[in-house]
Amino acid sequence: MTLSIRNIIPILKAQFQGDREVAIIDSVSIDSRSLQNGENTLFFALIGPNHDGHEYLSELLEQGVFNFVVQQVPDALVGKANFLIVENSLEALQTFAAKYRSNFTFPIIGITGSNGKTIVKEWLNFLLSPDYNIIRSPKSYNSQVGVPLSVLGINEKHNLGIFEAGISTVDEMVHLEKIIRPTIGILTNIGSAHDEGFHDAGEKIKEKLKLFPSVDVLILNKNRTIEAFLSPKVKTFTWSSDDGKADVFVMANEKPDQTELRITYQKQCFKVVIPFSDQASIENAIHCLMLMLYLQYDEAVIQARMQQLYPVEMRLKVKNGIHNTRIIDDSYSSDFQSLKIALDFLESQKQYKKKTLILSDIFQSGLSNDELYAQVSFLIVTNQINRVIAIGPTISGYQRKFPNGMAFPTTQAFLDVMDTIPFANETVLIKGARHFHFEEIVTALEEKTHETVLEINLNAISHNLNFYKSKLQPDTKLMVMVKAFSYGNGGYEIAKLLAHHKVDYLGVAFADEGIALKQAGIELPIMVMNPESTSYQSLIQHGLEPEIYSLKGLNAFVKLAEEKRLKHFPIHIKLDTGMHRLGFMEADMPQLIARLQQTQAVEVKSILSHLAASDSMAFVDFTLDQIKLYKTLSEQLMEALQIQPIRHILNTSGISNFGQAQFDMVRLGIGLYGVSNDEDEQKLLEQVATLKSIISQIRVIETGESVGYSRRFMAERLTRVATVPIGYADGISRHWGNGHGYVTIKNKKAPILGSVCMDMLMVDVTDIDCKEGNEVIIFGKDPSVMHMAKVLGTIPYEIMTSISQRVKRIFYRE
Template identity: 60%
Template sequence: MTFSILSIITEITAQISGDFEDFIIENISIDSRSMQNNSGTLFFALKGQNHDAHAYIGELIESGVRCFVVDHIPNDVKDKALFLIVSDTTLALQQTAKYYRKLFHFPVIGITGSNGKTIVKEWLNFLLSSHYSIVRSPKSYNSQVGVPLSIFGANENHNLGIFEAGISQKGEMEKLAAIIQPNIGVFTHIGTAHDDGFENQSEKIAEKVRLFKNCEVVVLQKNEEVEKHIVNAVFTWSFIDNEATVYAEKIAEKDDGVTKLNVFYNGNSFCVTIPFEDAVSLSNAMHCISVLLYLNVDVQTIINSVQNLYPVEIRLQAKKGINNCVLIDDSYSSDYQSLKMALDFLEQQKQYQKKTIILSDIFQGGLPIEQLYKKVALAIQNNKIDRVIVIGETISKYLKELPNVISFHSTAKFLKQFNTESFQNETILIKGARSFNFDEIVVLLEEKNHETVLEINLDAIVHNLNFYKSKVKSTTKIMVMVKAFGYGNGGFEIAKLLEHNKVDYLGVAFADEGIELRKAGIKLPIMVLNPENSSFNAMIAYDLEPEIYSITGLKAFLKLVKEKNIASYPIHIKLDTGMHRLGFEEAQLPELISLLKNNNFVQIKSVFSHLAASDDTSFDDFTKLQFSRFTDYSNEVINALEIKPIRHILNTSGIFNYSNMQLEMVRLGIGLYGVGNSQIENSNLQNVSTLKSVISQIRIIKEGESIGYSRKYRVDQEIRVATIPIGYADGIRRAWGNEKGYVLIKNQKATILGNICMDMMMVDVTNIDCKPSDEVIVFGDYLKVTEIAKAIETIAYEVLTGISKRVKRVYYKN
């Protein structure tokens, strides 16, 4: 289904500016960085608390986009494109999606709840795909913007829609309900997520069920508190109440990783095998079974398909690969909408210019097959993919004309001809339908590390960046610190994300860190905060900008640039206003000015200082004194040299506590990585890093025995002990051992027993139902690095930066 510009002008109440020419919309976009933007794109210039896409319209015009929905026309692009002017661009996007949804009359399942929405959606898609041509939300696109973008994936060949809706405050669901217009509702679960946006749980439930206003039925686990808010017919299920529409009881369990249920419905019963044991998965499965029963799917089909349910991986993950490669792992789905998302993520995370895609047959496209693969080919060409490896008989047939394409009819044939040396210094997107078992390809291409990993949530980093952006003016520049291997989270990967999100500067401690970023392709200005005189040559070679903090250093740098006959090389002058670590003191300013007066070899890009106590407002007077000194010292330099440099003094806590001192730039550090210096600050941040391991072995230790080196823990009664393959060589401080610290297994605390070893630790799992290979959380959402730091009398910086580089980093976005 296509629609034109003319068809939506009335819907969004738009005024037209520019030469009007109607055209068929091929692509809706809100991301100026996407390589899918072209002449068939309608671009909505969304404005948020921390961003304004109007600033990038000029770049988009150069890339071929010719029609924009805006709330104003920037001066530099007037008369250069067609503009549809509206009062609110986000509302216009929603109104356009609402119009587009009305073009279709197939049934739609709308899913909401606190948890489980995406898994239930993906499982329903799997279970119903043999009966319907389905359009669904890609990944977890369930927000005020994500839902409209999901709707635009529908076309005339679909005959069922499955969309999820997520909200965080009152008033949001009504907008999503008008867009999704579901016939069947699914309420997955009510929990504590987004409680802050509501007065109480009852208010939150009432808001969520607005999605079901016009539904013929709502499927949910029997729950009186939820049901009293629903005016529609309900189709309930339960494990404990046989009065529910569907009642299920567990058959005696075996320790084989599956659960058998007797399901009673409409006077009949049948047995299903669900390949999970945990309560959450069983609940999600019962939602799906109930929907299938409501849709009158044959019982035998339900029995056959439910036993093949699988873990859902909804995250795009960037991993380190063999031979200096980066892998983008999206090996569990293959549809056109998610392909476009994966290609954008590939561009965002690419470390090398060479880009490869390994792609299976595309399923659930909803388009005629020839038209579908034309779109796929165009998306690949738009992203300038250097090598295309296609696996599957259908995709091999339709993409054979693409340049640099290599075809295999099956994954097995690809693996048979696999040559590790053919993948070198490139970024590889691995995207395939589950039936193609592309996880086997990931295993071969992924660099081998032990089972301890540090997961980095890129969405959380962007959230934290935007939070601090909201504390300063839109005109204030932002430097982000990526020193110390990105506070332990990774260097290039974080820098690439920041470059993608258009920060102004990166900061590193030493030249070597900056050189590595340059070698990896980072083009942002990079400031080196602790340069050694011996590194000046290398810094110039790699276009790095030194902090100059002493007369000796300044003379050495001036001597070098004179020898090289370099003009206006950017430098940054550090003033000491009370930190007393590095910087020019007041008495040195005349000599500093004398050396720089009428000097054309360098350009003072910025003048800055560092606050000593911005994290502790009890030192408010001292912080204000530092700012006053900085104002006086910097004015003396600026006036004497007649320059207009960037000035900056605020660090992370300074941004939060003293935003009135923001000047022309601020420096964001630990806050980006989810760690603030107060409870209020932390409540606005999202956790970025989760350190995970697994249980290697479990043993029973008898009374009178001891555990670990130096027999530090003595067993006074029989206990069950698990060994975890992580120790102080991985960055876990020994001070966290000896019953002071713990890990989380199955969401329960497992106390660390005895001394932490170099590569291992032992924990008490006497009261935890667990087995070898079960996941262990060392820190993350529910065991914060701040808690560990407080217990061992250090700071979160030390915990994060101490995580060894031998621990594999995995980067993901939802």
């Protein structure tokens, strides 16, 4: 893409304010945090329910960005940059992408449905890439923003496009259709995803079909309900396993690790073997097969290529590595668009200043190798990568273009000498095309721990954060609690993401938690909610801000601050308005004021209190009395000291139930991690954590035999027992055993048999078709931590914070 501002103005019907109409644009951005933004970037300041891109224009201007699409120009920036002023910046981005799309006439495949879109897209890319130069949506960029960004990646060398379109409610698909303008349509499975955005299944189907009004052909599983909503003008190419009127009839013979598809098409029959046996993969593979038939591929080619289909990994994972390294695992794809995304993710999650990139040959860029690797080199330099390990016959030839470049012709050549290459105190992004088998590099660099893992969905963290931000007034600050290892989910990684989202404060319980975050490079202000006097020296040394809740604590801290000749060191005064746990009582106010008036060593940065019953509408009057008392006492303190500190009293449930008391800041805790006390609100939050393990061993016991300590389970039938390597030392309550609790295997409940052991538990899999090594869900969607808490008579906090540190945390972004 190379366009001038002068040409873009009429496309957007924008009012221009600036003096450089001839400015050249070669990239588009919506993310102010990307290191890839520069003088040739056109930044669209998008406004959403939880964010406003206009807030970051000054920061972008300092970084060298000069061209902006905005809905209004901030007064402070008038005359300092090029501004294209539009009514709606999102619509402007979509209009721009649609116009750009119109410059290309090659075939475009548009994919939508409830499930399988990304997998079908990736498999089609694999199946067709030997014959086409393909541009496709990176990862699952299928939203109102993701689709235009995907389409803007097209260049003149591409000759086939594959784009997916995802919607969550009505009147969205019409915008995506204008941008994608598919010539070939694929409708995947229609399931329950996003049902809440539609009145009924019919409305959802009609909305999905709005992607296909102008396609040459629509590929779908023959279905009377769907066909009832189809325009007769749309030509279809259908398949079925039970309707002989379909264009292609498919019979599936499922085996343990593969499926044989028997295809009947145009009076010819042939077989195709795919390496999957689950129903979802079979259906996704058939959609791919249908496209190959439509494109008139030879049967032998179809058979050979489909047998090589593979599981698609759609997540960027963050893992602990050897020698104090952090591994970002993106070892299943290597294309230019997804490299940009991975580098942005690296920047948002890097724990160490040193950054290493292990990168394979890049395919299907649509550029010559010289052009491609020049652009890759620019990306790497822009993202301040310290070292590049290039693997592949092509990329190796461009080793000199990369900082501290090393080159290897194959993955094995690198693995053969890896022990001689130092990896320590750095973040390593591993990104490679699938056939390079970079998963072997991940295995070699990954810290070795046992097979139980807690997976943390960073997208869900961002969603929940934005959900609560949407409840705040524009000028209300936000503190997020990351105490207790971020409620068991992982400290640094969550804190880094929150810094990326520019929250105002982090809250921890004890000094050591805050020190660990500071030492890991977190620069956000951190309040220590429960500081011990023995930690005051360390607090000051590391720039942590203590909550002060007693005269004894205040006197001790002030004495130390004065000895160190500090001036205006920030402290936070805690008032007890009814929780009766910590804090200054109303009777303490005269002494508190007097002591603070006597010193300049400290400064009251904030005044806070804590609500005792904000989650219960049965105690509304009590909570309102707390808020009233807090307001009175905080105003008394402010008037006496002539200060304007930050005031905050609301916790997560307070944000939802007592929004009128936001004051200057609120404190978000358990809600960030996807847990609410309100059933309706719970439906709007996303699940953050999934605790997984595997089946270690399966045995069959006879009627009358027992399982576990004290023979607490006695078999009443021939019973198939699976052992799972997780126990109470990992944080699973013993009360969850003996038939009270269950795990999920192959989407079926497996009751826990007998007592939970220290490192293991046993479950009944008599009625589940499973084998050793299969995945086991301990908690996540089912059972949820809310359900577990209800059964155990406790709260989700206890379950989440009980998960042992020996359980490996894996952080990922979809």
